[in-house]
Amino acid sequence: MKTRAIIRPLLRGCRYREGVLLRRQGLRWASDTWASGPAQKAGAESVNFPGALNSSFTATMKFHNPAEATAMPTYRIMDADGNIVDNTRDPQSASDEDVIRWYKNMLTVSIMDLIMFDAQRQGRTSFYMVSAGEEGIAVGSASALIPEDVCFLQYREQGVLIQRGFTLKEMMSQLFANKDDHGKGRNMPVHYGSGKLNVHTISSPLATQIPQASGAAYALKMQRLINPNIPPRIVACYFGEGAASEGDFHAALNIAATKSCPIVFVCRNNGFAISTASIEQYKGDGIASRGMGYGIDTIRVDGNDIFAVREVMIEARKRALEGNCKPILVEAMSYRVSHHSTSDDSFAYRAKREVEEWKRRDNPITRLRKWMENKGIWDEDKEREARASIRKEVLREFSAAEKVKKPAIREMFTDMYEELTPEARNQMKQLKEIIEKYPKEYDVSVHEGGVKTLE
Amino acid sequence: MALIKRWVHSLPHRGYATTSAVSSIRRLNVPVDFSKTQLLHHTKETIAGAPEFPQGSSTSRLNLFQAVNAGLRTALKEDPKTLCFGEDVGFGGVFRCTMGLQDEFGPDRVFNTPIVEQGIVGMAIGAAAEGRKPIVEIQFADYVWPAFDQITNEASKFRYREGSTGANVGGMVIRMPSGGVGHGALYHSQSPESVFCHVPGFKVVVPRSPTRAKGLLLASVLESQDPVLFLEPKILYRAAVEEVPDEFYTLPIGKAEVLKPGKDVTIISYGRPLYTCEAAIQAAEKDFPGVQIELIDLQTIYPWDRKTIMDSVKKTGRAIVVHESMVNYGVGAEVAATIQEKVFLHLQAPVMRIGGLTTHTGLAWEKYVIPDGTRIYDGIKRTLEY
Numbered sequence: 106m107k108t109r110a111i112i113r114p115l116l117r118g119c120r121y122r123e124g125v126l127l128r129r130q131g132l133r134w135a136s137d138t139w140a141s142g143p144a145q146k147a148g149a150e151s152v153n154f155p156g157a158l159n160s161s162f163t164a165t166m167k168f169h170n171p172a173e174a175t176a177m178p179t180y181r182i183m184d185a186d187g188n189i190v191d192n193t194r195d196p197q198s199a200s201d202e203d204v205i206r207w208y209k210n211m212l213t214v215s216i217m218d219l220i221m222f223d224a225q226r227q228g229r230t231s232f233y234m235v236s237a238g239e240e241g242i243a244v245g246s247a248s249a250l251i252p253e254d255v256c257f258l259q260y261r262e263q264g265v266l267i268q269r270g271f272t273l274k275e276m277m278s279q280l281f282a283n284k285d286d287h288g289k290g291r292n293m294p295v296h297y298g299s300g301k302l303n304v305h306t307i308s309s310p311l312a313t314q315i316p317q318a319s320g321a322a323y324a325l326k327m328q329r330l331i332n333p334n335i336p337p338r339i340v341a342c343y344f345g346e347g348a349a350s351e352g353d354f355h356a357a358l359n360i361a362a363t364k365s366c367p368i369v370f371v372c373r374n375n376g377f378a379i380s381t382a383s384i385e386q387y388k389g390d391g392i393a394s395r396g397m398g399y400g401i402d403t404i405r406v407d408g409n410d411i412f413a414v415r416e417v418m419i420e421a422r423k424r425a426l427e428g429n430c431k432p433i434l435v436e437a438m439s440y441r442v443s444h445h446s447t448s449d450d451s452f453a454y455r456a457k458r459e460v461e462e463w464k465r466r467d468n469p470i471t472r473l474r475k476w477m478e479n480k481g482i483w484d485e486d487k488e489r490e491a492r493a494s495i496r497k498e499v500l501r502e503f504s505a506a507e508k509v510k511k512p513a514i515r516e517m518f519t520d521m522y523e524e525l526t527p528e529a530r531n532q533m534k535q536l537k538e539i540i541e542k543y544p545k546e547y548d549v550s551v552h553e554g555g556v557k558t559l560e
Numbered sequence: 561m562a563l564i565k566r567w568v569h570s571l572p573h574r575g576y577a578t579t580s581a582v583s584s585i586r587r588l589n590v591p592v593d594f595s596k597t598q599l600l601h602h603t604k605e606t607i608a609g610a611p612e613f614p615q616g617s618s619t620s621r622l623n624l625f626q627a628v629n630a631g632l633r634t635a636l637k638e639d640p641k642t643l644c645f646g647e648d649v650g651f652g653g654v655f656r657c658t659m660g661l662q663d664e665f666g667p668d669r670v671f672n673t674p675i676v677e678q679g680i681v682g683m684a685i686g687a688a689a690e691g692r693k694p695i696v697e698i699q700f701a702d703y704v705w706p707a708f709d710q711i712t713n714e715a716s717k718f719r720y721r722e723g724s725t726g727a728n729v730g731g732m733v734i735r736m737p738s739g740g741v742g743h744g745a746l747y748h749s750q751s752p753e754s755v756f757c758h759v760p761g762f763k764v765v766v767p768r769s770p771t772r773a774k775g776l777l778l779a780s781v782l783e784s785q786d787p788v789l790f791l792e793p794k795i796l797y798r799a800a801v802e803e804v805p806d807e808f809y810t811l812p813i814g815k816a817e818v819l820k821p822g823k824d825v826t827i828i829s830y831g832r833p834l835y836t837c838e839a840a841i842q843a844a845e846k847d848f849p850g851v852q853i854e855l856i857d858l859q860t861i862y863p864w865d866r867k868t869i870m871d872s873v874k875k876t877g878r879a880i881v882v883h884e885s886m887v888n889y890g891v892g893a894e895v896a897a898t899i900q901e902k903v904f905l906h907l908q909a910p911v912m913r914i915g916g917l918t919t920h921t922g923l924a925w926e927k928y929v930i931p932d933g934t935r936i937y938d939g940i941k942r943t944l945e946y
Contacts (some may be wrong), residue, residue: 255690289723300725305689308721310713316682317714323643323683324690330668331640340686352706356679363674364683520720521760523730523785526863529760 177393179438180417181407185467187475198419199248201482207248207268207411208477209491211240211470214263216495217273218443220503221280221294225447229507230280232294236261238409238442241469242373243343244268245414246437249422250341255321256304257314257342260295261373265343269302273499277506284553289520290512311344312351315370318342319357319432322366326430337426340368341418346436347378349392358399361432367425368432369418370401373408375441380454396434408437409469412476442468511551515558533559588843588933592799592835599819599838600769600802607803613771617807625797627770627804628657628735631777632695634808636665639693639782641731644670646680646697654699655737655797681707684732685715693731693781701738701791702747708755715787716761730785733777737794738766739832739884740930745923751831751885751916756789757862757894763788763813764861766831769796770804772859775811783810793832816865818872822854825943826872828895829882830858833931837882840936848944861891869895870902877908878943884930887915909946914939 151161183189199207218235225233236243243264250256256265266276275287279297282290287298288306298306305321308314322340329335348354349372361368372392376383389395396403402424406417414437421433440463444451451460477483514536518529525533537559540547549556594600601607604619622630635642644661650672652659662670673680677698684694698704704711711734719728740749756764763786767773773792780788819834820841829837834857841853854872858864873879879899881892892913899911914931921929 257686287723287725288721291723292721296721298722298725298727300722300727305727306722306725308714308717310709313682313710313714316679316710317686317689319679320683320686320688320694321690322686324687324692327643327668327687327692328690352676353678353682353710356674356676356682359674359676360679360683364671516723520723522763522863523719523728526760527866528863 171389171394174390176390177403177405177436179405179407180413181410182412182416183410183472183476185409185472187472187477187479189476199415201480203248204473204477205482207244208470208473208483209495210244210264210267211411211473212491213267213273213495213499214240214243215470216492217263217276217499220496220499222447224503230294232447233280234260234295234446235443236263238463238468239373239375239439240264241411241473242371242408242414242437242439245411245469246341246343246369246371246418246435249415249418251336251338253303253336253338254422255318255325255338255340256302257318257321257340258297258304258307259311259314259344259348259373260307260309261345262343263295263297265341266297266299266302266304269299269304271297271299271302271304273502274506275299277502278509281506281509282511283506283509284512285506285509286512289516291516312348312353312357315342315344315348315351315353315357316360318368318370319361319364319366322361322368322430322432323364326365326367338367339422339425340366341371342368343371343373345378346372346374346376346383346392347381347386349395350378350386358396358401358432358434362399362401365429365431367430369421369425370396370432370434371418372434372436373439374436375408375439377441377445377451377455379445379449380451382455391436391438393434393436396436399434401432401434403434403436405436405438408439409467409472411469411473439469440467510553513553513558514549514556515554588840588937590839590933592839594799594801594835597835597838599834600800601771601804602802604803607771607805612775612809612811613805614807614809617805617809619803619805621801622770622774622804623796623798623801624767624770624773624792625655625657627774628777628792629659629661630804630806631774631781632658632661633664634774635693635695635778635781636661636669638778638808641691642669642693642695642781643687644695644697645673645683646735647675647699648672649697653697655794657735657792657797658697677703677706678710681710681715681734684734685710685718685729688729688732688787689718689727693733695733695735695781698734698736700748700750700794701736701752702744702750704734704736704752707734711756711762711789712759716759718761719786720761728785729787731781732787733780733790734788735777735790735792737797738791739793739795740921740926741795742926743923744921745926746920749921749926751791751883753789753791753861754885754890754894757891760862761787763863764791765789765813765859766791766793766861767859768793768831768834768857769800770802772811772857774804775809776813776859778808779810779813784813788813791831795832811859814860814863814865816859816868817857818854818868819857820853820855822852822876824851824853824876825878825880825940826854826856826869826876827880827882827936827940828856828858828869830861830891831884833882833884833936836931836933837936840933840940843933843937844940844944848941851944853940858891858895864895866898866902869899873899873903874906877906878946879907880912880914880936880939880943882914882931882936882939884916886918887913888918890915909943912939912943 221233243262247265247268278285280294296307325338393405649658684696687694881895896911
C-alpha cells in the first residue's frame with residue numbers, strides 16, 4: 106500500500122541491513138534466494154534483478170501488446186453434437202453408470218431450477234438463482250474430486266453439491282429456511298453448505314471465498330506435513346468472471362502461488378455479471394491470461410463439455426498435489442442461459458434471440474445426451490422416465506420442506522459467538538416480553554418451540 | 561533494526577509527542593514515567609500477590625513487544641495448529657514482535673505474505689475454518705480497512721451462517737499495532753476498535769501492559785472459540801516494561817479489571833490512556849483531598865464486562881470514559897449510554913466521555929487530538945463539581 110511510504114522506507118532500510126547481517130552470520134534468510142550475488146556480472150546477457158529473475162537484456166524496445174497475442178485456446182473433448190473430436194481423449198476413465206449419474210445430476214439441477222424459479226414467482230420462496238448452462242462445469246469438475254476435498258462456492262454451483270451427495274431434502278430445507286436447514290434459516294436461499302460434504306457455506310459477498318480457499322488449502326497442506334497419514338487433499342474454489350474483478354481474487358491467487366497452496370481455482374466465465382457483459386468486465390484475454398501473471402498453471406476449457414471439464418479437473422488436482430503443491434487456474438467457458446436471479450430480467454440488457462440460440466445450439470446437458478445416445482446408452486424413453494422421476498422427487502421434497510417449521514426464534518442469537526453473550530441474553534428476554542405483551546402482532550407458532558425458546 | 565529502535569524508543573520524548581517535552585511550568589501534561597507507574601509489575605513481589613498469575617514462576621523483565629513475542633512463542637510451542645503470518649513477519653516484524661519465531665518454528669508456520677490485507681485476513685479465515693489457529697498481523701491498525709469486508713462480512717458471521725455444520729474460525733487472532741505515537745499522523749495513529757464492536761462475532765481486546773498482553777494473547781489463541789481482534793498500543797511496545805511470568809498462563813477475555821479502588825468517581829479506560837488517567841487521578845486526588853477515584857481497565861472492548869462497570873458506578877455515582885479513538889460513536893458512547901440505562905438513579909453527574917477529538921490525527925496537532933492529562937484532570941474536576 107503506497108500510503109505506507111512514510112514508514113516503509115525506514116523499515117526497508119532496516120530490513121536490508123538485518124538481511125545482510127544474518128547472511129554474514131550464515132543464517133537462513135529469505136532474500137538469499139534472490140539477492141545472493143552482485144546484481145549484474147560483467148558481460149552478462151541477463152540480470153538477476155530481485156524482482157525479475159532471468160530476464161535477458163534486449164536492445165529492441167518492444168512494448169508487449171496483449172492485442173497481438175492470440176487468445177488462450179479452449180480445450181474440448183467432444184463437439185456440440187456429442188462427437189469425440191480426438192479419440193485419444195475419449196473419457197474412458199468413467200463407466201457408463203458414472204456418465205449416466207452425472208447426466209441425471211445435471212438434469213436434477215436443471216429441473217429444480219424450473220420448479221424453484223416458478224415457486225419464487227408464486228411467492229413461495231423469497232429468492233432463487235438458476236444454473237442453466239453451467240451444470241456441466243459444476244458436475245464435471247466435482248466428479249473429479251474426492252469426498253475429503255474441500256469446496257468453496259460462489260452460488261451458481263448447485264451441481265457441485267448434488268454431485269457430492271447433497272440431498273434434495275437438504276436443498277429444499279435451505280431454500281425454505283426451515284428448521285432442518287444446516288444454516289438454521291439464517292441465509293438467503295441458495296446459500297448452501299455442508300459439513301459432511303466439506304462444502305463451506307456460501308456467502309453473498311463476491312470473491313471473499315477465494316482468499317479463504319487459499320488459506321484452507323494451506324491448512325490442508327500443513328495438516329499433511331504434520332501428519333503424513335492424512336490423504337492428500339485439495340481445495341476447489343469456484344467463482345464467476347465478474348467476481349474475478351474483485352481485489353480478493355488478486356489477493357487469493359497471489360497468496361496461493363507464493364505459499365504453494367494445493368488449490369484449483371475454477372472460474373465460470375459465463376459472459377455476464379448480472380447485466381455487465383464481459384467486454385465491460387475486463388480487457389485482457391479472459392481470466393485465464395491472468396493466471397500466468399501470478400505464476401499459476403492455467404487452462405481454458407469448454408464448460409459445455411463435461412468430459413473436458415472432468416479431465417482437466419483430474420489433471421489439475423494431480424498437479425496441485427505434486428511436489429511442494431501449487432495452485433492451478435481453470436477457466437471454464439459457458440453462457441449464462443438464465444436470468445442472473447429471480448430478481449433480474451436479463452432481457453432488459455440482452456436479446457432474447459441470442460439466449461434462445463445458446464439454449465438450442467449448445468448446452469452441457471444436450472451435448473452429453475447426444476453422446477450417450479450415440480453410444481446407445483440413452484434414448485427418448487429413458488429421458489422421459491428420468492425427467493418424470495426427478496420432477497416427482499423434487500416436488501415431493503418441495504412440499505415436505507414447505508410444511509416443516511422454521512428454526513427456533515432463539516437461533517437468531519446463537520452462534521454469533523460460541524456462547525451467548527450477556528447482551529444477547531438480555532435482548533432475548535426483551536424480545537420475549539414484547540412478543541408476550543403484543544401477542545397479536547407476531548405469529549411465533551411457525552417457529553419450532555414458539556416463544557418459549559427465548560428463555 | 562537500529563533505526564526502528566531509535567524511532568520507537570524516541571516516541572515519548574520527541575518535542576512533538578503527545579506527552580511533550582518536560583517543562584518546569586507544566587504539572588498535568590507531563591510525560592508518563594513508566595518506571596514509577598503502579599500499573600506495571602516492577603518487581604516479582606507484586607506478581608506473587610496477584611492470583612491470576614502462576615505462583616512461583618520465574619519472571620523476566622520484558623517490554624510489550626517482547627511480551628507479545630513471548631506469547632506468540634508459547635502459542636506456537638503449545639499448539640502445532642498455530643500459524644503466524646503477515647507482512648514482514650518472517651524477519652521479526654517491523655515492531656520486532658515476531659523476532660526469532662521463523663528460525664525456531666520454520667517458514668511453514670511463520671512467514672511473510674504479499675502486501676494484501678484482505679488476503680491476509682481471508683487466508684486466516686480459510687485456515688481457521690480448516691482447523692488451524694492463524695495468528696495474523698496487520699502491520700498498522702490504520703491498514704486494516706482493506707480487510708474490513710473479510711472481518712465484518714466473513715469472519716464475524718462465519719459461525720453464525722455455518723449454523724449446524726459447526727464450522728467456525730475460533731483460534732484466529734488478528735493482531736495490529738494501534739493508537740497514537742506522537743508523530744504517526746493520519747495513517748500510523750488510528751484506534752479502530754469501536755468500528756469492530758458494532759458487528760458481533762469478534763472479541764476485541766486491548767492489553768495495557770506486557771503481562772496482560774501475554775496472558776490475553778494466549779487466551780485468544782488457545783482458549784477462545786471465537787475470533788479475536790488484538791490491538792496492541794504501539795507506543796507501549798518499548799515504553800512499558802515489567803516483570804512477566806515465564807510460565808504459561810492465560811488471562812480471562814471479557815473481564816474488566818479494577819486497577820485502583822475509589823468511592824467518588826469511576827474512570828473507565830483501556831490501553832495507553834490508562835497511564836494518563838493514572839497521572840491525572842494522582843493530581844486530582846492531591847488537589848481535592850479526600851476524593852478517591854476508581855480506575856478500571858476495560859481490557860476486552862467487546863463483549864464488554866458490564867457488571868464490573870455498573871457495580872462501580874453504582875458505588876461512585878460518577879463516571880468518565882476515556883479513550884484515544886474519536887469520541888463520536890466511540891466506545892465511550894456505548895459505555896455511557898449503558899450506564900445511564902442501567903444505573904440512572906445512582907448517577908450524580910452526567911457520564912462524561914473524553915476521547916479523541918472528532919478530526920483526523922494531523923501530524924502537527926496530535927497532542928491536541930488525543931486526550932491528555934489536562935483534559936482528563938479537567939473532566940474529573942467538572943464531574944466532581946457538577
